Amino acid sequence: METRKNGAEVFLECLLKEGVDTIFGFPGGAVLPVYDALYDSKLNHILVRHEQGAVHMADGYARATGRPGVVVVTSGPGATNTVTGIATAYMDSVPLVVFTGQVPTALIGNDAFQEADIVGITRPCTKHNYLVKDIKDLQRIIKEAFYIATTGRPGPVLVDIPKDVFTAPCELKYPDKVHIESYQPNYKGHPGQIKKAMDFILSAKRPVVYAGGGVILSNAAEELKNFTTKLNLPATTTLMGLGSFPGTHPLFMGMLGMHGTYCANMAVMNTDCLIAIGARFDDRVTGKIDEFAPYAGIVHVDIDPTSISKNVRVDIPIVGDVRDVLKDMIRLIPAQKELKAYKDGLKDWHNQLKGWNDTHQLSYKFEPKGKIKPQYVVEKLYEATGGDAIVTTEVGQNQMWAAQFFKYDRPRTFITSGGLGTMGFGFPAAIGAQIACPEATVIGIAGDGSFQMNIQELATAVQYKLPVKIAILNNMVLGMVRQWQEFFYNKRYSHTCVSVAPDFVKLAEAYGAVGLRAKTPAEVEGVIKEAMAVKDRPVIMDFRVDPAECVYPMVPAGQPLNKMLLV
């Protein structure tokens, strides 16, 4: 007699059918049936040490590959521990599917043991979420969850599954199609708008390409490069857009915004045609909104209509998938003669940009006999890898230096929490990226404060023999907050000193990882070299850097982009 499957077994089979190879999770009462089924499953399960870690790992996995990250946790505290990770993914449009166990349907609403209304809690930070009330809906909902997470503007979807649904008898019938009447993302840009945009771009004298994370999400880096180089347009990217355009390309001006380059910010403040592609005019990018790009007509390509004209008035909006739209735009690039005339017309503009670039470059003062400069560490990491690495960051100064002093030539090689700015993101994200890309060199550029927010995942990295390389720019302070206190709060350093911290080298060793330390500039390269040689376990590099160092340039919050504080 054939034994029937239960919901939990079918759940895992649905994941396999969906092409999932790895799930990140942590067990508990409500998901015991799933963990029991996992015992016999060929799915790869990564046992984390905190549910927040699981979500950031799935997020790192998703950002490194473009495939959805998958999480399984228990009800109540397991579910609430995922919230920061979900909100992080939501702000950066990362496709995740998070499965939470829930108390049995009969107990829902009774304040049962380990009950939390996670669907209610995550409603505003998921793209969509579900409570599966009946086993007959389980497989359809799983299918829809993956579909919604990965199509249109991607984002996290949460599926809450009561324990009795997992134990109910069930037959595998995973649907192969999805139809959601009320959800039909639009990919194709309007041809009339595209034509209008191209006419406008071709009439511009001082155009600028401003590319964001949407280029990476839609896998459009190749198209962006074609478009930009064919027209010889200067390009800048947001923090989220780093890697969408080659960082070493002569047309690249560096990042724009609060800690953007002088050249990129001046370009935006003087352009007559701003071509925003998969970017959303975040306040960290625009500075004072009324004075942003004052001379520009703005073209904005984005898959999400709510991003258009939300912060900044847009003259030519194009709603569609960045990749599709760029392809259409490339088709409208004129033939040789006209193209040459256009490019000739941009010469003055390029000269002007070169002037700005020469006036002010990203820089710092290297003192061979002094303290280690954090920027120097980032540069040496770049040299050691030749840029061939996936870099994740924490949040704060370390994040900005990682953005400024490492060059990203390829998409999905720079992984950072841009929208939410979540300290504690970088280390688990590095683990997720390493699991997704076992051959890659994965470097986590970290702050001493942030690293301690998910430090427990060292055990996970050791357990799965993951050679992630964590470079702590250890300034013993919450550096970015300290910087604001220095500039804007009269150097009243209220509660930003975190010098009481573990010995990171000993800590690494206690976990079974490798710990290395550099205290002088002369030791930096040796430590990096040693770290790169480790292949079977994580490495923590403790770089004792100058705590007084600040991130420049800086546009103070609420100021226009050309009001930069420079070194």
Place this chain on the structure above:
Amino acid sequence: MRHTISVLVINEFGVLSRISGLFSGRGFNIESLSVAETLDPKISRMTIVTSGDDKVLEQINKQLNKLVNVIKVYDFTDEEHIERELALIKVTCNADSRAEILSIVDIFRAKVVDVSPRSYTVEITGDEEKIRAITELLRPFGIKEIVRTGRIAMARSPKQK
């Protein structure tokens, strides 16, 4: 400016909180909200009265459309349409005032739906202006209680030229 918006949604549990959560989370106003099933029981219609400048309304419209459960959003503002609300007004009455109240009720084509020795309960439907007008006229007699529905709206059929 005030807008009356009609939102067709998939009739699932939680959909109301998605909509109201969107309004509160993004700082949009809701002045009134009414919800009921349509002819198709799988679909509900919400009629929302909100206010804001053009930019805010554009965002409200787009954000509503972005919700996975929302099928269609319709702003009646620039359209010929009919709006109705219903109110129940319990007004104090006595021998002297009865006749006068009844004549007001009559003029407004309202109805007395409950009577007690000391009060009439008046049912009135109409647009906001009409309900305000009758309320003002009944107020001097002493309004004990008033209950109003949210607004509902429907586009007028196109007129033949």
